Amino acid sequence: MTAPPHEAPQAGPGRSLPDTQQGMRRRNLARVMHTVSAKGPLSRASVASRIGLTRAAVSTLVDELIRSGLLEELGPERPGRVGRPGSALAVSGHGPAGLGAEVGVDHLAACVVDLRGEVRARAVRHGTNRGRAPEPVARELTELIREVVAEADRQGLAPAGLAVAVPGLVARDGRTIVRAPNLGWHEVDLGLLMPPELLTAVDNEANFGGLAELWLGAETPRDFLHVSAEIGIGAAVVVEGQLLRGRRGFAGELGHVPVVPDGPACRCGGRGCLEQYAGEEAVLRAAGLEPGADRVALLAARATQGDQDVRRALRDAGKALGIALTGAVNLLDPEGVVLGGALAELAPWLLPSLKAELAGRTAGPACPVSVSRLGSDGPLLGAAHSVVRAVLDDPAAVAEPA
């Protein structure tokens, strides 16, 4: 017995395309791309058997993908055999690529990832963006983007789009930063400030971090909660391989889940929010340290050295995370929780109290908690890979090269 059809999982490449012959062709192109991307190199016959289409149908689709520069043939598998040789197909390491960029509170970054998922160009600039106006930040980020695009061009790669990760809430239009308190930005339309010929999406860094975990994590489940921190604490809720965005695009505000109903006032308007106990600034304050650059590195260094105040502050933060996550796990029943971003670097000191809290508040087995291996690279990689995924999901949208 399975779930009734009206609630069957809806995920899958190209599913939103129209249900016509043309839509079916586009979806099948996406199936071929995803199959070769996940399992390649593969022969045409292997692709056909894996996706349940005839070899002739697959060959037509493959030829189109080769002409578009999305697939390439690695040459005959076994020369000398009778009949057309079974040439192995691979995703192209040239042509269309993903371009990602990140506005951090203390850095800017850009990178190019090819369709195979390899990072081919990358640039980072350190320096605070707190209190800077959006225009000069966007200009500096654009310079960085031009650098990596030029480098990618030298390697025969052309970005199919640009996605930008930002430390703030982004509207569902995918371009307006509604508020980014740690930058001091409100209602900033990044679509007006970035290269219009490239920009495809702006999103919250926690969302791109969660997507990076979904796409690049070793054994990431398809239902999980990705918790990350830069200055604030954010989460990405991933359900059946899809990001849950919410009505306004603001889902995942774990940092503002009440942990102590009458706790200290928070800038969100609430009281006793998780951020008041486990945000970077709260932890620094609790440890008696001054906020400055490299806050996470400072906390990690002090904790490693055995500083009892820092360790206690991190233990208390882990406990608060455990309380907030108990609520989230009860609501969402995810397969796991992944700690990413700055939390990944501080995990050795956060995890014991976090896990104890989660287990102590659950009758059955507690939800597994793991630590992201992407750490603070997650949002930038997630942004670049979102462009790559868009190409894999609808390869027909990439025009054939001239």
Next chain:
Amino acid sequence: MTAPPHEAPQAGPGRSLPDTQQGMRRRNLARVMHTVSAKGPLSRASVASRIGLTRAAVSTLVDELIRSGLLEELGPERPGRVGRPGSALAVSGHGPAGLGAEVGVDHLAACVVDLRGEVRARAVRHGTNRGRAPEPVARELTELIREVVAEADRQGLAPAGLAVAVPGLVARDGRTIVRAPNLGWHEVDLGLLMPPELLTAVDNEANFGGLAELWLGAETPRDFLHVSAEIGIGAAVVVEGQLLRGRRGFAGELGHVPVVPDGPACRCGGRGCLEQYAGEEAVLRAAGLEPGADRVALLAARATQGDQDVRRALRDAGKALGIALTGAVNLLDPEGVVLGGALAELAPWLLPSLKAELAGRTAGPACPVSVSRLGSDGPLLGAAHSVVRAVLDDPAAVAEPA
């Protein structure tokens, strides 16, 4: 600019069917059914223009649906006009129907709903099921089901399936009640106890209540949180018109979101859970009343009479609900919160403190909270309608009548 294609909404009738010519036909049959169901009576030409297929293609689909007893023709719209008259199509009020049943803590119920959504037969038996073994409860429920099926048969209706709402956690197999603490049931496979030729799904009453709200509510959004209570407090998380179930099927356990981290111990293993402040028994205790039958009616009557202890207890329960919902709203960013089940009947006394708490913890406009008009009928109606929806979503699965 829209969301990238890999995250476009995936909802829609029949979307999970295979992507072949046959799958396309089945999806198009579902489109016709849903269009006539939502907008009918409609002529073939209107259906064709609404779903973007040719009139010839729609006529073939419509003929098949008429043969299967799912659509019927109301006769020529304008007799005497030249050419084939545009006969109006409507969803059939005969033939396949939805059969729903409910195991409540204090009652059993069953009903039959036709494809038009009308309740055509209904039966309820009051009496506690607390501590009763599953077998006699299932036998009594089966008798009730046979009654409404016989009544439906007299009206020319034949159930296309049976869905059962239960006050407990149901595994993703859609038949095993993992635990129903207020019945005292653990690991009960209802699939072995109910008529096997009929049973299609068992689900948590909060889930069916939420789905009923989605399908039958007047202006229910597609992203909302439905909060209901019988003895416990449960929620249904609906995202883009789909129920979020979680890995084990346990999502929506709002009753076990921590509200006060060091509050009283809860049977779930946690401390200070919402249920300890806003569950029926907690409210009765806080008001100095004895738990018995008709607990909700008792609270509502006393509150109406101006009993200050009851009013204070309900006010405090509303406050606790507001704290837990603040966390849920921050995580999910829903379009609204709907209070259903017993909470709907107590809403006049819960809502003011609930809304004040939610608004006081939010910088921007607070998430709207409304009250279900289905009240305690929600789960039973949701169960019956889930069978109706399954027919609308895949009409090809209903065999042509002999």
